[in-house]
Amino acid sequence: MAATIDHIVFDIGKVLIHYDPNIPFSRIIPDEEERKWFFLNVCTHEWNLEQDRGRTWEDAEALLIAEHPEREEQIRAFRKYWHEMVPHAYDGSVAIMEGLIDGGRDVTMLTNFAADTFVDARKLFPFLDKPRGVTVSGEIGLIKPDVAIYERHARDFGLVPEATIFIDDSYPNVEGARAAGWQAVHFKDPETLRKDLAGYGVEV
Known part of the structure; x- marks a missing residue:
């Protein structure tokens, strides 16, 4: 050794x-297939990683809301309900x-x-x-x-x-x-x- x-x-x-984002999102997006799509296409692992690298939540949310305006509430829910993920x-x-x-x-x-x-x-x-x-x-x-x-x-x-x-x-x-x-x-x-x-x- x-x-x-x-x-x-x-x-x-x-x-x-x-750590599990599905905990609050099972309530926010009850449909399993839609929730899976959301994590693969909107609040992705790669998107979240950029906050770990130092990007602000404000910038992160603005970026996604510009791309998916109809998902604004769900996008903001990621930070809002983060405490439930842990x-x-x-x-x-x-x-x-x-x-x-x-x-x-x-x-x-x-x-x-x-x-x-x-x-x-x-x-x-x-x-x-x-x-x-x-x-x-x-x-x-x-x-x-x-x-x-x-x-x-x-x-x-x-x-x-x-x-x-x-x-x-x-x-x-x-x-x-x-x-x-x-x-x-x-x-x-x-x-x-x-x-x-x-x-x-x-x-x-």
């Missing part, structure tokens, strides 16, 4: 907190993170998140304030899996890349971390994460 792990870096969405934390993962912090481990977070919704997330989930710090893509204009965001995080927090392990549910983001010289594990569930970390000598 490579260098001893001195730094543990957590992704947030789908690792520490649940209904709960993954208690098992949070327990692992808090256990590492309580055990004296250096823990930070690196997330693709819009700057303003992250402010909301911190209010909803106070445990997000427990790690030493966080890099939020929307605040710095860089996004995973671009290698630059991992390099920025390592520089800002004084991490040694080969002594850093990153946990993310997205395989491309795991690969991005590895390209930056970090160790990384693909998150599946808390129990698997415990085993994966143990494999790197990180006991929880």
Whole structure:
């Protein structure tokens, strides 16, 4: 195994907190086929990612409303009901993170998140304030899996890349971390994460 792990870096969405836009939109667009079309053609994953990169919601909404004026209310609903998309934390993962912090481990977070919704997330989930710090893509204009965001995080927090392990549910983001010289594990569930970390000598 490579260098001893001195730094543990957590992704947030789908690792520490649940995220699912279908939760409010099942009510807003009850028809499943229409809802699927809406996410594929209007409020797409790629559109949402640009807010994670730093685009304002005002600009994002204006862009789509110009293209789909008849969908204005549904487009605005994406930000308006965002809090419903993050209904709960993954208690098992949070327990692992808090256990590492309580055990004296250096823990930070690196997330693709819009700057303003992250402010909301911190209010909803106070445990997000427990790690030493966080890099939020929307605040710095860089996004995973671009290698630059991992390099920025390592520089800002004084991490040694080969002594850093990153946990993310997205395989491309795991690969991005590895390209930056970090160790990384693909998150599946808390129990698997415990085993994966143990494999790197990180006991929880």
